[in-house]
Amino acid sequence: MHLPQDFADLLAAFAAYEVRYLVVGGYAVGVHDRPRTTKDLGILLEPSTENIQNACLALDDFGAPKSIIDHLRSVKDDEVVWWGSPPLRIDILTAIPGVEFATAYSRRMPVRFGETTGQVIGLDDLIEAKRAAGRPQDLVDAERLVRRKAQQTPA
Numbered sequence: 001m002h003l004p005q006d007f008a009d010l011l012a013a014f015a016a017y018e019v020r021y022l023v024v025g026g027y028a029v030g031v032h033d034r035p036r037t038t039k040d041l042g043i044l045l046e047p048s049t050e051n052i053q054n055a056c057l058a059l060d061d062f063g064a065p066k067s068i069i070d071h072l073r074s075v076k077d078d079e080v081v082w083w084g085s086p087p088l089r090i091d092i093l094t095a096i097p098g099v100e101f102a103t104a105y106s107r108r109m110p111v112r113f114g115e116t117t118g119q120v121i122g123l124d125d126l127i128e129a130k131r132a133a134g135r136p137q138d139l140v141d142a143e144r145l146v147r148r149k150a151q152q153t154p155a
Contacts (some may be wrong), residue, residue, distance in 0.1 A: 001031055003113040006087055007041045010062050011118045017058035020046035022108055022121040024096060024129060029141050031111050032123050033148045038140075039086035044121070046101050047077065047094040055092070098132025099125050123149055 003011070014021055023031075026038025045055055056069045066081065072081045077095040084090055095101075099121070107122035121129065123145060128143035 001027075001035065001111065001113060003027070003116075003118075003122070004040070005029050006088060007090070008116045009115050010041075010043075010058075010090065011113065013058040013062040014043075014055065015069070015116070016061070017054045020048075020101075020105060021055070021119055022101075022104060023111075023118050023119050024093070024099075024121050024126070026125050027039040028121050029040045029130075029145065030108070031120050033144050040082065040084075040089035040091045042093045043090065044096055044099070044101065044104075045094050046105065053096070082108060096129050096133070098130075105112075111141045147151060 004076055011023075022028075022044045022139060023041030023042065024044045025040065026036055027041055030038075045051060052072060052075075056072055059069050059072065062123075068081060068083045074093060075092075075094055080091055080095075081092040104121055104125040107125060108118045109115050109122050111120045113117075127142050127145045127149070129143065130138040
């Protein structure tokens with residue numbers, strides 16, 4: 001799957017700083033089902049203090065604005081740290097409905113994005129996240145993902 005170069009560079013910076021993260025949202029749907037239009041790259045971070053610090057170091061190395069890094073250092077579970085403009089916006093979250101990070105991370109799917117390997121939320125966890133979000137597009141995504149899973153499961 002193709003990622004814009006800035007997104008691939010960010011994932012490479014996360015790898016260099018051993019950041020524990022999952023690609024979620026529209027790009028994850030594209031990995032598991034089919035590419036679709038999305039306004040952002042959704043990143044779910046493990047919310048531990050050490051991981052957030054590593055993410056801040058990676059973001060600094062990547063060239064993120066200081067205000068974004070400062071916001072991430074003090075982010076609450078229900079907040080989104082975002083910057084950029086659609087379709088090249090980056091959304092960083094430390095929690096999403098329906099997903100417990102440690103469990104989802106243990107079931108992640110490494111995916112090659114050009115020269116970079118990204119950590120993508122697994123299919124079952126993505127379905128749960130989409131259902132829990134409950135927005136119309138998320139529910140459409142969840143149903144498509146359920147059908148995709150049924151096609152992959154041997155009868």
